[in-house]
Amino acid sequence: MRRRDFVVAAPALILVGCKNMDAGGALSAAGDLAKAASLTDAEVSGYAAQMVAAQDKQAKILGASSKYGQRMAKLTSGLQSFDGLKLDFKVYDSNQINAFACPNGAIRFYSGLMDAMTDDEIRYVIGHEIGHIKLGHSKSRMQTALATSAAQKTAASSGNTAVAVLADSQIGDLMAKVVVAQHSQSNENAADDYAVQQFLTKIGSNKKGAVTALEKLAAMSGGGGGWTSTHPAPKERAERMKKLIG
Numbered sequence: 001m002r003r004r005d006f007v008v009a010a011p012a013l014i015l016v017g018c019k020n021m022d023a024g025g026a027l028s029a030a031g032d033l034a035k036a037a038s039l040t041d042a043e044v045s046g047y048a049a050q051m052v053a054a055q056d057k058q059a060k061i062l063g064a065s066s067k068y069g070q071r072m073a074k075l076t077s078g079l080q081s082f083d084g085l086k087l088d089f090k091v092y093d094s095n096q097i098n099a100f101a102c103p104n105g106a107i108r109f110y111s112g113l114m115d116a117m118t119d120d121e122i123r124y125v126i127g128h129e130i131g132h133i134k135l136g137h138s139k140s141r142m143q144t145a146l147a148t149s150a151a152q153k154t155a156a157s158s159g160n161t162a163v164a165v166l167a168d169s170q171i172g173d174l175m176a177k178v179v180v181a182q183h184s185q186s187n188e189n190a191a192d193d194y195a196v197q198q199f200l201t202k203i204g205s206n207k208k209g210a211v212t213a214l215e216k217l218a219a220m221s222g223g224g225g226g227w228t229s230t231h232p233a234p235k236e237r238a239e240r241m242k243k244l245i246g
């Protein structure tokens with residue numbers, strides 16, 4: 001494991017900030033929250049699609065013919081839709097050990113995470129990220145971000161019927177709040193449970209990947225950035241998963 005990879009080659013979005021931009025402060029403005037809550041699923045999805053498109057453009061995508069693209073295609077075969085969700089997987093060329101999911105079904109893996117993990121461990125991460133979408137965590141982050149970001153005015157002006165086109169700066173602000181912000185512990189546990197009890201059960205995969213993936217992340221944490229900064233407490237979660245699997 002190349003721990004120092006955490007601190008090199010960080011894409012711009014990671015530098016925008018992390019835990020300081022969490023939803024706690026954002027939720028204090030009741031009026032903003034009401035506006036965010038009024039956004040429809042289609043609107044949230046439309047803004048998420050713009051955000052992911054911008055991120056895809058900025059990143060170097062390892063395509064279908066690459067080693068990473070082929071491995072990801074194999075791991076996600078048959079998962080274009082799962083549990084009522086339409087999913088889209090891509091791999092970014094980056095040493096970061098990271099992955100994220102957006103409410104429009106986009107799931108992005110960084111090649112550093114794929115290098116660090118076995119197929120079973122990656123399947124757990126896939127299930128965990130699908131869990132964040134299925135359980136509405138990605139959507140609520142997006143709603144909160146839309147309510148408190150530079151995109152708010154544009155989103156509000158579109159009314160509840162159309163998705164406005166966001167400016168680059170607004171998209172950057174959303175990325176910082178949706179992708180880089182840390183998930184809560186309860187959301188993490190819920191997504192872990194989903195990964196093991198729903199996803200890995202349904203696809204018939206080895207559940208031990210959940211434990212070993214989290215143990216690997218725990219051993220690496222302290223390096224800063226990456227999946228452990230947005231997905232906290234891997235050591236405790238590995239213990240939980242051990243008990244859950246039995």
Ligand SMILES: [Zn+2]
Pocket residue numbers: 128132183187188191230231
């Ligand atoms: Zn998570």
